[in-house]
Amino acid sequence: MKRQHLLSAFFLIGLAASIAWTQPFKEPRLVVVVSIDQFPFEYLVRFGGAFGTGGFRRLMTDGANFTNASYKHAMNTTGPGHAVILSGTYGNQNGIIGNSWYDRATHASVYCVEDKHAAIVGGQGAGRSPANFVGSTFGDELRIVSGFRAKVVSVSYKDRAAILLGGYLADAAYWMADSCFVTSTFYTDSLPTWAQRFNVSGLVNSYFGRNWEQRAQASALVGTDIDDATYEESGNGLGRVFPHPITGRNRDRITSSYYSALQASPFGNDVVLAFAKAAVNGEQLGQRGVTDLLCISFSANDVVGHAFGPYSREVAEMTLATDSVIAGLLTFLDASVGAGNYLAVLTSDHGVAPVPEYILAHRKGAEAGRIATDSIVARCERALLFAFGPPPAGSTWIENESDRNITLRTSALAARRVDRNAAARIVAEAAARAPGVAAAFTQDDLQRGGASSLLEEKVKRSFYPGRSGDVFYVLKPYYIDAGGSTGTTHGEPYDYSAHVPLLLYGSAIAPGTYYSEASPADIAPTLSAVTGVEFPAGREGRVLVEALKQISAAPAKSVPGH
Numbered sequence: 001m002k003r004q005h006l007l008s009a010f011f012l013i014g015l016a017a018s019i020a021w022t023q024p025f026k027e028p029r030l031v032v033v034v035s036i037d038q039f040p041f042e043y044l045v046r047f048g049g050a051f052g053t054g055g056f057r058r059l060m061t062d063g064a065n066f067t068n069a070s071y072k073h074a075m076n077t078t079g080p081g082h083a084v085i086l087s088g089t090y091g092n093q094n095g096i097i098g099n100s101w102y103d104r105a106t107h108a109s110v111y112c113v114e115d116k117h118a119a120i121v122g123g124q125g126a127g128r129s130p131a132n133f134v135g136s137t138f139g140d141e142l143r144i145v146s147g148f149r150a151k152v153v154s155v156s157y158k159d160r161a162a163i164l165l166g167g168y169l170a171d172a173a174y175w176m177a178d179s180c181f182v183t184s185t186f187y188t189d190s191l192p193t194w195a196q197r198f199n200v201s202g203l204v205n206s207y208f209g210r211n212w213e214q215r216a217q218a219s220a221l222v223g224t225d226i227d228d229a230t231y232e233e234s235g236n237g238l239g240r241v242f243p244h245p246i247t248g249r250n251r252d253r254i255t256s257s258y259y260s261a262l263q264a265s266p267f268g269n270d271v272v273l274a275f276a277k278a279a280v281n282g283e284q285l286g287q288r289g290v291t292d293l294l295c296i297s298f299s300a301n302d303v304v305g306h307a308f309g310p311y312s313r314e315v316a317e318m319t320l321a322t323d324s325v326i327a328g329l330l331t332f333l334d335a336s337v338g339a340g341n342y343l344a345v346l347t348s349d350h351g352v353a354p355v356p357e358y359i360l361a362h363r364k365g366a367e368a369g370r371i372a373t374d375s376i377v378a379r380c381e382r383a384l385l386f387a388f389g390p391p392p393a394g395s396t397w398i399e400n401e402s403d404r405n406i407t408l409r410t411s412a413l414a415a416r417r418v419d420r421n422a423a424a425r426i427v428a429e430a431a432a433r434a435p436g437v438a439a440a441f442t443q444d445d446l447q448r449g450g451a452s453s454l455l456e457e458k459v460k461r462s463f464y465p466g467r468s469g470d471v472f473y474v475l476k477p478y479y480i481d482a483g484g485s486t487g488t489t490h491g492e493p494y495d496y497s498a499h500v501p502l503l504l505y506g507s508a509i510a511p512g513t514y515y516s517e518a519s520p521a522d523i524a525p526t527l528s529a530v531t532g533v534e535f536p537a538g539r540e541g542r543v544l545v546e547a548l549k550q551i552s553a554a555p556a557k558s559v560p561g562h
Ligand SMILES: [Zn+2]
Pocket: 038, 078, 302, 306, 490
């Protein structure tokens, strides 16, 4: 008997040891996914020398820094990028092929998170929900596997960023409508008390009349242009040079342009961070004995980048201010959830194209510029006229162009008995010959198996039948889809728009710099692997195994006598 007891005791000790041994890391109490809207990877390098130790630098040094993470789709904009991050899928599966697309049935543009069946909670505006998103996210699977005990909260200035990170089963996604954070009846019928309290705190309006000052040392301004560059946009009362007043166009009182000005400055991210902290405290995220998920998308970087361009003083200042925001977030999580108890991910939804005028000023004879999409449509319309004659009176062959998708008019094709594929081929050939256009593909091309080039592969990932146009074209590098002569944008499949940070940080993560090929589509499967949650429905990305601390393969060794 005695001997048996002893054996059992040994066995139990051995078993306990083996369990402890097979779980070398603590389960994260909180997963925090941070997306910085419009943040190319190169900012981590170019401005890295001026970072403090507690923000980006902490994630890069103590976490895993994937230096080779690019989106593999063609449409590098906010909706599609955020839809990838926690689903591990691209638009060809999740349906979010653009911030908006053209619907042939209703002859109207569809916004990626619009929902006529939903209403705004806590403010005004059109209904919003993830109804157009197809599939599931890491948060959705986390909610299901936890029996809905895990909480998922998503926060941003932009509705599409918050909603597409949050997924279908989020407790709520919150975004800003002027002075308030709001949500949708899709999630809840009333704002929680902590959010209501935040909205009446006056914080959002407290920045009125403040100046955005220049603070960066000379070392942080390497690679930046003069402050008063003529290609900079001076909208919403900010002007082109520091200090930028945060008042909006009316200097005397708060109007809605004040809220636009606020989001064109670092103060915009400060407000989102404050609301995210209120959410952690209010919902006790990461403090309830179950793994929760907090998603935060900081949007002010995008607004500043569009207006001033990636080589501006403003983007340098904005990036350093964001470094402080990240440091503030991590310090807060150390205190509330506990250092080592949370798993943090930092990425971006897309990068940005250089301002064409900046490239032209520095590269004589460069191919770069602004493309008026109207001129491409006109060229394609002329080609169709030449091939098939005039369309029915009062109509056109082409019904719509939006975000590189050209849609033919079905009624015109039917009336003139013109084959859709034949017409699409004519459009693609005409578009491809337009100045500044790299290539054009028809629906037929994109529905065929295989791809003739890497470019076509990317376009295929941004193609969703029923939402995409008849022809998709891609601009050449350094051409942007924008009129005027100031500011810049993003959206093409080139690395300045596609190459983003991918930082993982937490006790499950093996610190290091990783040069292996990666993509933001790898984030969701990696989070699934670490937490043991089922992969999102259609995930294409891989588990970033090289950055995960390995679990021992032979736990049986620790059991004596076996
Ligand atoms: Zn943008």
